[in-house]
Amino acid sequence: MQNSDQALPVKDRRPHALGDLKIIPDEIICSMLEHLTPRDVGRLACVSSVMYIFCNEEPLWMSLCLKKASGLLQYKGSWKKTALHLEDPPIEYDESCTRLLHFDGFYSPFLYRRYYRCHTVLDGFSFDSQLVKRKKIVTREEFDRECAEEPILLSGLADTWPARNTWTIDQLLTRYGDTAFRISQRSVRSISMKFKDYVAYMNVQHDEDPLYIFDYKFGENAQGLLEDYRVPDLFQEDLFNVLDGDMRPSYRWVIIGPQRSGASWHVDPALTSAWNTLLCGRKRWALYPPGRVPLGVTVHVNEDDGDVNIETPSSLEWWLDFYPLLADDDKPIECTQLPGETIVVPSGWWHCILNLETTIAVTQNFVDSKNFEFVCLDFAPGYRHKGVCRAGLLALEEESLEGGGKNTSAGDHDMSYPDLTRKEKRVRVNRCGEIQNHEEDTNGVSKNYNSSKQDFSYDINFLAKFLDEDRDHYNFPWSSGNCTGKREMREWLYKLWVGKPEMRELIWKGACLALNAGKWLELLEEICNFHKLPTLTAEEKLPVGNGSNPVYLMADCVVKIFVEGGFESSIYGLGTEV
Template sequence: MENNGGKMAVVDRRIEALGNLRVLPDEVICEIISSLSPPDVARLSCVSSVMYIFCNEEPLWMSLCLKEGSALLEYKGSWKKTTLQRDEAIHGSEAPHRKPLHFDGFYSLFLYKRLYRCHTSLGGFSNDNGNVERKANISVEDFRNNYDGKKPVMLAGLADMWPARKKWTLDQLMLDYGDTTFRMSQRSPRKIKMRFKDYVSYMTLQHDEDPLYIFDDKFGEVAPTLLKDYTVPHLFQEDFFDVLNADQRPPFRWLIIGPERSGASWHVDPALTSAWNTLLCGRKRWALYPPGRVPLGVTVHVNEEDGDVNIETPSSLQWWLEFYPLLPSEDKPIECTQLPGETIYVPSGWWHCVLNLEPTVAVTQNFVNTTNFEYVCLDMAPGHRHKGVCRAGFLALGDGKLEDADEFTSWARSCSSARDGPRKEEEIRTNHACHEGASSNAANCCDAGNHELPYDINFLSKFLDEERDHYNSMWSSSNCIGQREMREWLWRLWIGRPGLRDLIWKGACLSINAGKWLECVGQVCRYHNLPSPKDDEKLPVGTGSNPVYLIEENVIKIYVEGGLESSLYCLGTELEFYNLLQQVKSPLEEHVPDVLASGFISFDNGSYTVVPWDGKGVPDVVADYNPMNKNCEGHGSSFGLWSKNLFNYKNALCPAEITNSSGSKSIWPYIVTKRCKGKIFAELRDSLSWENALDLASFLGEQLRNLYILPLPQLDNLNIANFRKELDVAPSTNLMETDSLDSGDAAVWEIFLQSLNIRKKDIVSHLRKWGDPIPGNLIEKVVEYLPDDMTKLLSVFKGETCSWIHSDIMDDNIYLEPQSTIFFHDQADTLSGNGIMKNGEAQMWKPSHILDFSDLSIGDPILDVIPIHLDIFRGDTRLLKQLLSRSKLPLLKKEPRNNTTEEVMKFQRASYRAMCYCILHEENVLGAIFGLWDELRSGNSWEEVEEKVWGILNV
């Protein structure tokens, strides 16, 4: 304060208190502070009075707590107190608790708005202008004809008979599930959970602008009795995702509980699924826009590389308070207020935003039915433009081109905007410049954002990227299921719902380009005088990375993954391997399918050509198209194991852009093998008896042993110097220390480990991209856990001979034949395990064949143990122990303890090597680990994960 003529004037503190930082807007200062750790924020608060104000704001401490917080959260009345008490519990230091200080002379509109939102009451905030229809006692026919896939509708009476109508109140849920832990809304990169009684306490005490709310897709697992309290309404019974197993199916149902001011900000439901949402208590305000109408204040980010979609949006409350008033009446969303007992239906692709006007309890499910199936398949297809158009309409067309839709071209050209970001993202947003600080009638300055998108599958499919294919393109991390699960889903629908095959075929053509691959297979069949594919053989089978077809007694695989050059090495190595089996008369030959034909199919200027190839030499069909492998002679087969090893290493150093076409020409290798009798393990997993499972483990161990004792192809003129010359790498210091500079095996081990070094460089960002269920705290510790140089493991391999590695023995690459049928008479309890029993019969199965050797490599045998243990054995150590006893793998390096450093001893642990390989694996192996061992998600160290998953390897 200053005395000005007897009056006390308030002095603006900002200039002196912030110094040079005063030029920054308050929101920027807050964003910078939120990136600091809690101790640093506490220190910064001592710098000046204004910094004290910034550093003591509750929304700041909320973000700090959720960012740094533990998995189980207990709210202590304020976010600052919650954070400090948590840190005290973790670090054992007690921070002094002082009364808050108060300062005058500082005003911030940004902080005031946040404070206002934190204390806004929504008692009179409902609005229902009647533009969402309300229906009661609606029939399935009426729903499908008038609403399904067309427009939202509020439905009454669907939950009248649910036990949840009476039982799902906060008081009753508190009594029944007070100690049950539920997942919170995704406000943090870490999964935040709270005990229900702690959450109810938080609801009562909090004053947050965007409160946490329970949004739990696993509530049926943690509280299974809740599933008995409701049933899926008869209008939504059809759900195509129900053919998947529980571990394959994407999240589809959520328990939603939240206080006043909480809610879901603007979004389109994942994979363009539809949804129903039933409210059991409280009131919700809904706002909706049709597909393509991006709400004011929302930005859609679409990654050009993998099609990943991210939406940047204000909170629900902020949008209604700050953006909604700017809209003229004609641009306002469709709105309604949902009351207890009502169910709202949200069609595929519709934007929606929800705000809880009071404490609410609800349940919601997403589903795929006949109406939206093709849209879901379209959204799974590789590429980015069609995903942007489905969500942002013509704003997504940065080039302003609308083929076959001339009437919209002018809007797209004048109003679309797209620019490259650091991730090659297209930013699709409403024009903020038109609205910020402007009058409400300025909202019409960009009609492209307001024009209704023709939400028609034939129109939307025009924006697919014809150059990208499901099998050789990056898969978007925002897709609700992975590529393997996508192929499995389509195949199960194809077999299980034959009456819908026309629709399923259309979806498969959109998502995996099934029509193109069927044409290729048909050409191969005609060339080799094989039967043409029948109607039920039109779709690729299995979950592998290349299209595979079962046509009568034959199997045809087209090599697609990785592009032409990579496919050539896969086929060349596989043919080289089969020839070797015959030459040495390996017992493994009896358990590998017979090769009937192999070659290339090319597409050039509208016509197909099939050319046979036996794996020897450089095929003429590709010599002129893309000269490659010039220095392969003397490495065995031109496209065999050694050349493939060099190619993979070079590609790891400098990844080549995946391509399989040049102008109008495309070439794909293929192989035809004899079809095995019986069934693949994936189909039998849940029906095998324990004895059969043990037999399978023994079989795999024996065949791995047969694989590892096979001789490697001859290295005629190859030596260490040439090896390094081709790779353009200097000898490793660690290799020199092994005194094995002239050893071919040492050179191979070096290449193998140098490849791991390359993957290690970006491992943190790689794991963060995979995200859940990999714990964030372990991602931060991963560099510390891995060796600083993977070639330090060479001491483990000193004197060891490298061997063939299959590297892809998974549940769809093993065949079993029916062995016998055992009859039981009232003796069901005598059957051990979980063998199938029907009318007193148990079917027994015998493992017969291992499939798919296209991923053959050389290296550490532990690599083969990883997919077997995680995918086939599902982490059962008894089965792994049986496999290890039969394979006789030399996993441990025995050396006297007194001659070995602690670091080398760590490297010699087979479990440590296995864990390193899992972390650095090209596939999301860690996702499988933390999916199988849920308790490891709260683990504190990689050593803990290593011991749990791989400790048996050290025995």
């Protein structure tokens, strides 16, 4: 006879509650729900107990809210309330009915891991090993000689800034409480929050990837912040400075975020370099050299316009779920950044940042003589070189490697990296959520991650081998991921050509990468020889302005080479010009 005090086994309610949907993994179900409207999710929550659990997850409602939100956002205490408030008309409901129901007999590892990430604290989340070099203030000569090609933590650069004392949450709240700041782009729409509303959100949120302020127009909305810091002398050279107003790509941001927020794995736009100074809190950094794609990241390269799209887990998810799978040799360069320290991220380096507590920072991207050619290369049309710059030789097909893509004499710039699965010019890795046997699959991932080594050099001459030189560099699809437009890029090069004659040798190299300027110069010389025009001077060999056809100003004539739209369009354009 069974003891009446013995607990009866809890019956798994998932098969009955989901019916035919029971064969679908929880992760896919959650992804499907994100494509519904808030009203439909509310209706679906009434179908069964398990659907009720799925449909009342805060991460789901955060996603639904951010897909609909635009402009000024005000957090209503939960993402479900906020999303329903954005409905047209807003959905009001009785507070007495909002207490969540609880059901036994259902366990989801996926939902549990997500819940854990939402509520974990990072007070002790740090490491003793500081692998990024740390230095006091260095001279420009020392920096160029020792620090320009690897990440470095510099102290002392911000000691005299007013921001060292005034950039705290309380003081910024007093000064800019009613000022709206742009929020990290979790949505295709532009979202902003008043600072007082954002602070209220920070104090109550439990998001696995919290919103954070990432505002590139803070200098327009809160000009006093620009007076609180100055660009360190080491980074005064910025070749984008010749562009005025809206023509200049976004380059400076104020960054404010709570614990668990951060930036997932990425390479900075246009292969620019960056400095980031922390004023409050602690940040955890992980970095990989160019071409070494982190575990858990997928790189897609569009073969039409070269746009590079990156799929990556959130910063917190990567640290909790992927970092433990790495062998010691595969771990990134790491450090914990402290208030007053400035980290420098060179061109092309992958980096991921996790805020260990509420942080306030300022960062700027820049183009100098060290990374100028890489930026010009990234502007060039085509897809192979863009993928190679970010994903190394993994971005290539097998036959491309056999055709001589491998570098056999990269010299001091050689870097090797793990070879992952290569298909359709993308890098694939297993996601942690798919792992069944932890020990067995950890070894499998490690073996896959280290399956072979291939030569890769983040050297401009090596990377330029992957340019598509046959493509028309004036009449081509422009990558939507580029940080500036075609016309702005051309005008930038010409302004540099005119304004910085001492740098013309370097500017010409960049123009050959971005515009294939050497090709157009050969055509121009043929035209000049045929029509017996004056010999070109060194100052005249770069196309002028920002038009869609190369134009050259010579001593007593103007030469325009019609290339846009093919032969018929060129003839029509010539007639219009005449």
